[in-house]
Amino acid sequence: MKLVTLQAVRKTENGFNGTIAVPGDKSISHRAIMLGGIAKGKTVVKGFLPGEDCLSTIACLRQLGVNILQEGDYVEIDGKGVEQLREPEAVLEVGNSGTTIRLLSGLLAGLPLYACLQGDSSIAKRPMNRIVEPLRLMGTKMDGRQDGKYTPLTINGGGLHSIDYAMPIASAQVKSAILLAGLHATGTTSVTELQVSRDHTERMLEAFGVTVHRNGKKVSIAGKQSLTATTINVPGDISSAAFFLAAGSIIPNSNITIQGVGVNQTRTGIIDVLERMGASITVTGEDEQSFEPFADLKVISAPLKATEIAGELIPRLIDEIPIIALAATQAEGTTIIKDAGELKVKETNRIDTVAKELNKMGAHIETTADGLIIHGKTPLKGAHVNSHGDHRIGMMLAIAGCLADGETLIENSEAIKVSYPTFFETLRTLCELN
Numbered sequence: 001m002k003l004v005t006l007q008a009v010r011k012t013e014n015g016f017n018g019t020i021a022v023p024g025d026k027s028i029s030h031r032a033i034m035l036g037g038i039a040k041g042k043t044v045v046k047g048f049l050p051g052e053d054c055l056s057t058i059a060c061l062r063q064l065g066v067n068i069l070q071e072g073d074y075v076e077i078d079g080k081g082v083e084q085l086r087e088p089e090a091v092l093e094v095g096n097s098g099t100t101i102r103l104l105s106g107l108l109a110g111l112p113l114y115a116c117l118q119g120d121s122s123i124a125k126r127p128m129n130r131i132v133e134p135l136r137l138m139g140t141k142m143d144g145r146q147d148g149k150y151t152p153l154t155i156n157g158g159g160l161h162s163i164d165y166a167m168p169i170a171s172a173q174v175k176s177a178i179l180l181a182g183l184h185a186t187g188t189t190s191v192t193e194l195q196v197s198r199d200h201t202e203r204m205l206e207a208f209g210v211t212v213h214r215n216g217k218k219v220s221i222a223g224k225q226s227l228t229a230t231t232i233n234v235p236g237d238i239s240s241a242a243f244f245l246a247a248g249s250i251i252p253n254s255n256i257t258i259q260g261v262g263v264n265q266t267r268t269g270i271i272d273v274l275e276r277m278g279a280s281i282t283v284t285g286e287d288e289q290s291f292e293p294f295a296d297l298k299v300i301s302a303p304l305k306a307t308e309i310a311g312e313l314i315p316r317l318i319d320e321i322p323i324i325a326l327a328a329t330q331a332e333g334t335t336i337i338k339d340a341g342e343l344k345v346k347e348t349n350r351i352d353t354v355a356k357e358l359n360k361m362g363a364h365i366e367t368t369a370d371g372l373i374i375h376g377k378t379p380l381k382g383a384h385v386n387s388h389g390d391h392r393i394g395m396m397l398a399i400a401g402c403l404a405d406g407e408t409l410i411e412n413s414e415a416i417k418v419s420y421p422t423f424f425e426t427l428r429t430l431c432e433l434n
């Protein structure tokens with residue numbers, strides 16, 4: 001039986017203060033393990049995120065026969081090239097990780113192996129047809145429940161040919177799955193994005209010596225290229241830093257510096273939106289040397305005003321919408337978030353869970369078909385809330401609890417370990433929790 005965890009959080013009286021570093025970027029950590037696993041030579045990953053999702057990726061690659069040493073945020077991968085991957089003897093378990101199942105499916109599609117992939121009860125509800133359709137077009141024999149819509153997925157890979165695919169949705173996971181399959185297909189595979197999404201796969205493939213052509217929203221990769229091992233320095237995860245950027249803005253008397261955060265343009269929508277709302281954020285020490293840019297972010301509390309978030313901005317802050325919604329409850333005016341229907345197919349339906357849980361605390365949030373309407377300047381009060389097993393909802397509620405009058409109890413708080421296992425330790429360095 002799974003234990004239900006309950007975390008108590010009380011209002012912080014003196015603000016959030018201090019200098020912190022957030023754990024490594026989740027998206028980049030997954031990709032470093034997968035690409036290191038098919039490269040030739042020793043790949044070293046520094047600043048790896050030892051969160052449950054990325055540990056699932058390591059476990060899957062080990063099942064495929066890759067030797068991986070992991071100690072905290074340090075990883076060494078003994079890469080022997082893609083031909084050394086062996087057929088897994090058991091089902092590949094991806095846990096709660098959408099990135100693991102979608103990217104790994106793309107990788108496996110190109111290899112002459114049979115594999116079965118499944119995850120937890122949240123993964124079982126998330127759409128897989130978005131990758132199954134293009135991978136089938138490339139020649140993959142692939143199936144899943146309801147004609148490939150849902151997990152478990154089975155893949156009988158190999159013998160792929162290239163495609164020129166126009167994506168019907170904005171998704172870095174779908175783009176990456178196709179590019180990883182294209183790596184082992186004949187001809188040149190192209191993907192044209194509907195809207196620009198995070199480009200970590202493209203950047204990391206280049207870091208492993210692969211030629212990737214980019215032309216606006218079109219990305220192309222010639223098949224049959226091999227990867228050469230490298231050292232990957234993973235920046236701090238801006239999606240984790242986002243909780244403190246928002247907290248520092250809305251919790252009075254705060255002053256936080258977050259060191260070494262990844263500031264890839266495809267991920268910095270959170271900074272743009274908070275600044276537009278009136279937040280005081282300073283970006284310093286930008287380092288562009290590495291394949292992914294890093295910077296230090298400083299935030300001090302400031303009065304916020306409402307905004308509208310829509311269109312091309314959405315993929316640049318898709319995972320930050322729960323914490324942006326909390327910030328908007330404290331802003332002057334009504335914030336409108338639209339074009340964010342993708343939120344319905346994350347770890348939970350985040351349109352519903354954000355509204356339901358924050359409204360328990362006194363917020364006034366309405367749901368729409370593709371977003372949220374958030375009425376500002378609503379004082380929050382402590383309540384018994386639930387992460388519903390969604391890490392980002394859990395962290396957002398913990399920050400809400402630091403702002404609300406009285407005590408907040410967060411049920412299923414253990415979900416936070418998916419992307420930020422030391423979240424409450426960081427919180428305790430910034431303020432008194434209880």
Ligand SMILES: O=C(O)C1=C[C@@H](OP(=O)(O)O)[C@@H](O)[C@H](O)C1
Binds near residue numbers: 171
């Ligand atoms: O490629 C990635 O690492 C991710 C892409 C996004 O998902 P989609 O591709 O479904 O938009 C994001 O929400 C997820 O947390 C990580």
Ligand SMILES: C=C(OP(=O)(O)O)C(=O)O
Binds near residue numbers: 053098319346
């Ligand atoms: C949606 C997320 O991740 P994934 O799709 O990898 O489960 C997330 O981290 O918010």
